[in-house]
Amino acid sequence: MESISVGLLGLGTVGSGVVQIIDEHQDKLMHQVGCKVSVKKILVRTLSKDRNIYLNGSRLTDDPSDILNDPSIDVIIEVMGGIEHTRNYILQALQNKKHVITANKDLMAVHGSELLQVALENKCDLFYEASVAGGIPILRSLVEGLASDRIKKMMGIVNGTTNYILTKMSQEGREYGEVLHEAQDLGYAEADPTSDVEGLDAARKIAILGTLGFSMKVDLDDVSVSGISNVSKEDLEYCHQLGYTMKLIGIADRTEDKVEISVQPTLVPHSHPLAAVHNEFNAVYVYGEAVGETMFYGPGAGKLPTATAVVSDLVEVAKNMRLGVNGNSVILPQYSKKIKSDEEIFAKYFLRIHAKDQPGTFAALTSVFSNHQVSLEKILQLPLDEGNLAEIIIVTHIVSKRNYDFIIQQLNDLDVVEQVKSSYRVEGDDNR
Amino acid sequence: MESISVGLLGLGTVGSGVVQIIDEHQDKLMHQVGCKVSVKKILVRTLSKDRNIYLNGSRLTDDPSDILNDPSIDVIIEVMGGIEHTRNYILQALQNKKHVITANKDLMAVHGSELLQVALENKCDLFYEASVAGGIPILRSLVEGLASDRIKKMMGIVNGTTNYILTKMSQEGREYGEVLHEAQDLGYAEADPTSDVEGLDAARKIAILGTLGFSMKVDLDDVSVSGISNVSKEDLEYCHQLGYTMKLIGIADRTEDKVEISVQPTLVPHSHPLAAVHNEFNAVYVYGEAVGETMFYGPGAGKLPTATAVVSDLVEVAKNMRLGVNGNSVILPQYSKKIKSDEEIFAKYFLRIHAKDQPGTFAALTSVFSNHQVSLEKILQLPLDEGNLAEIIIVTHIVSKRNYDFIIQQLNDLDVVEQVKSSYRVEGDDNR
Structure with missing residues (x-):
């Protein structure tokens, strides 16, 4: 040759x-x-x-x-x-x-x-x-470096634009719209930022990671997606107070033979390796049955x-x-696709609720959780300047997505609740 | 088959x-x-x-x-x-x-x-x-994932025992000896911890990384080594105050065709990816000419x-x-070995000095630095309880190792200086 x-x-x-x-x-x-x-x-x-x-x-x-x-x-x-x-x-x-x-x-x-x-x-x-993740050799690490292990979970910060925006919002206490415009001026965000900020770009990457890591053909339609355009600076302040950093995370999680693939703004503890991934950098956190926690960090684009x-x-x-051995690196999926239902997806959640600042409010709120056998891990209540309202922040223990959706609906139906202002998934508390 | x-x-x-x-x-x-x-x-x-x-x-x-x-x-x-x-x-x-x-x-x-x-x-x-670095697929990442790039620098936290000890000392304000004994009780440190705490284990790993990453046969004798057994909790407190985290880091640095390979306690800014590597975890930070900053994180042993x-x-x-293609993965070194002399190794340094708390002390100290054309980046002076002494912390700008060794010697010779208590290399300030 x-x-x-x-x-x-x-x-x-x-x-x-x-x-x-x-x-x-x-x-x-x-x-x-x-x-x-x-x-x-x-x-x-x-x-x-x-x-x-x-x-x-x-x-x-x-x-x-x-x-x-x-x-x-x-x-x-x-x-x-x-x-x-x-x-x-x-x-x-x-x-x-x-x-x-x-x-x-x-x-x-x-x-x-x-x-x-x-x-x-x-x-x-x-x-x-x-x-996936630009300069980080993550696909090769999954396929070769961790070839002998069974991957249980992947969490990826795989979109630099949204990580830049969340980092700036969080570190400088600024609003989403303002930081987005700055990112557009600096060339970190596109004129039409939809694909990035609504999580679609991240969804494509986590679908590729899920397919490879779980040896199971994951389609883009299997990915449940939400973006960061509704994140407020107040959300980030309260996250921070409770010990969390918010990141847009693509999650691919396997329990036995079923998987969940999703993208959403997610809170991780400050001590979690993903919390230290700042600005436009990407990182993919991989939890393997035998190897435990690994993370691959670097530039996601450029x-x-x-x-x-x-x-x-x-x-x-x-x-x-x-x-003379080309064409041998393709390994077709080992497993047929099985996607978890909402009953099979378990996580902790952070909620921010505006409720009437009056006797009985807290009892009404907590009864909604206890009716679904969900206990609460962290609670923070503060008076609000506006009206006769209180700001209530709750971090739940583990709950199924299906039950959690019921809880949100029932909270919004309560007379004492003005609005569930925001709600985010929490990951990494159990060191995974 | x-x-x-x-x-x-x-x-x-x-x-x-x-x-x-x-x-x-x-x-x-x-x-x-x-x-x-x-x-x-x-x-x-x-x-x-x-x-x-x-x-x-x-x-x-x-x-x-x-x-x-x-x-x-x-x-x-x-x-x-x-x-x-x-x-x-x-x-x-x-x-x-x-x-x-x-x-x-x-x-x-x-x-x-x-x-x-x-x-x-x-x-x-x-x-x-x-x-090297247990469960982290770092060798494969260097050889295959970054195959097309020219590696300029590697910094590795490649010894879990010392990272555990430094993390505990730093987070809990405790002394070296106490934490070492605890680590021995928990099985994180050997009964004879010399190879770990004096940096010898890390030296072997950085020699292997240097050989592969720079495609140049690095011998163990080429590695300049110092360990953590003299690190005090005061050192860690002052590091922290000035915005640094201390880690035992194996450094492999290439400038043109010459390399430096060393292991020493090193300060990195809190925002550096290596600063977030806690407890017994390992990580290898790789700076490539084209890819820029990457880091590979995971369990170093077990x-x-x-x-x-x-x-x-x-x-x-x-x-x-x-x-039928075994035996083709070995790529022999491309370059002959050239090790940097002390004149060719450049870094910033952190010094902690005990000096007489009297007029003229500071002028005497700073003249030693200015005589070697070294400017100072950070200075912190505090009174000490003992005697008529002051605690002076200095972070220098970039200086050659040779000049720095002269400076330390001349500082110790000054009448106003009781002792240069400690001195550590500083890395990562320039985002490398």
Whole structure:
């Protein structure tokens, strides 16, 4: 093997990072792979656009088939984004016996199983480390590093934008809207931030993690999702007072053969490893039956971190090519999918309630919990300036999601309750 | 391939964990490997000893050659410890074309290069993930997950005993000796704690990390080591006041083609990811040129965490056997060793000085620093109860180790200085 030729689909932020790393780290790549690695052709939308990138001989093209049908190209790296037409390009590449590396979480969350199956049939590699948590080698750690263990739970801070917003809100006592605008000005949040702040981006990543970690095909529709756009600075203040830090966490939890996959603002104790993950950083906490607690921390996005993950996948493809063993890394799911019902999902919850500041209020509230056999772990009551109201904060002990939904409904129906202002899941108190 | 037969050397804590995981996770192993995995023979010292372990058909032997020369055994797992005779067993296993997995950091730090070379010559695998940071898949992350990046710096909390002691001293305001005794009672520290508390155990691990991360053979003698036995609770209190947490950190730092490898009590800012690693947990912080900051966190020791790393290595050996590609994972060092001199090692330092509480003291102290062109970042002066003395805490800006050693000597020579009570390296202020 004299050299390995790459076809790159997309020359945006990550694409130009890939070109840069392959160029600048060529000596390390050659030492590991044993031959030269070069980007032969790059698919772009507009050939004439001015680009401030050193291309080192790569040729630009706006015709995908110029790359997908080039028999001299061994590996396709897909960093263009999009779902349906990108799926078609990748299918075509695999059918042409080209190995594929993608950073595309949207694609893998929706069409991952199909693409992996096609890769397997064509004896091709399909790697996607960069699709979850950018520069953190979390997929490889799950599949190889923890290969012998049975993963019980994963909790991921897998969206940098929301972690940045919650960190700033929490550390500086500011409101959501204000911090979001600042994040948009700084380029940490998109002009349309919906996918990030409503948890959809995180949902795709936790679906991929759940599928791999539990060896069970998890679909995006299986993920129950809520975002951070209703989080108030008061919520964060009371969390903090009670010893918790709020994070948007993707949770994948397995009990025997059933799993729960969800994304929601979640409170963890200040001493939990996830509580120390600040600003735009990502982290995936993995609890294995034998290994116990582990956590993988790093940059979740960005040009060079994401490109590092992509090119590390390329090193693996290249090593496999040298040994002639491509297409053996796909391990199809071992288990059929079983999703927990609301009766089978158990957690603690934090509630903030505005209630009338009068005799009997507390008895009425607590009877709703005791009627469902739920005991309370922490209680904080404070007078409110407005009206004749009290602010009541409660942290429950473990309760099923189904019972908890009943409790919320019944609390809102009480005469003494003005409103359940907010409610968040609590995790990590039992060191898991 | 109908099954893979393992010969286990040692049936202590980790050995019995390996037997347990292979037995209990057999379904996951078979799904990944494609055939049965079983422990055929186990080397023990005393055959007659009572053992409360389910051996699932494994046969005990006290004769190493009964395992090393058994042609039906494919893989040797070494969890017996020791250096010289263990080296001989492993050499014999490799010469008999058996793949080897070891959890032995002492052995790998001293004889790693030789053993890897022999493995390469015999086309055998030699994996040692468990030798550094127990259950954390850090070696695999360095070699594969960050394969495309150029590692600039690693900082590891790689000894659980000392991290436990420093955490308790810091959180509970207690003295070293008292906490050490408690740790010994709880089984977190050995009866002879020297190897842990003097940094020797950490030195072996950072030597292994340096060798792999920098692709340069680092010897144990290259590691400059100091431990925690002189750390006082006052040191920790002043660190905390100035915004730092103290950890025993193995540092491997590369500047261009030269490296520094050391172990010492080190201060990191409270906001640094390593500061949140408490109790007996380990973590390795890796700074890559492209990826930036990453950290890998988890249990550094223990029966099942360490056995998880061992059996995950076994999964990789088994996959390689299925594909017929064993012996290709060893990548010999790319660079020849170049160790930094004291002039080339730069850091900030924290000093605690007892000096006479009289006019001119501060001027005398600061002139020592300014004579070496070192500026001061933080200063704290407090009166001391004893004598006519002041407690002076200083954090310097960046200074070479050579200049810093001169400064310490000259400070101790000053008439106004009673003693430089303590001095620690400071890392992580520049977010690295």
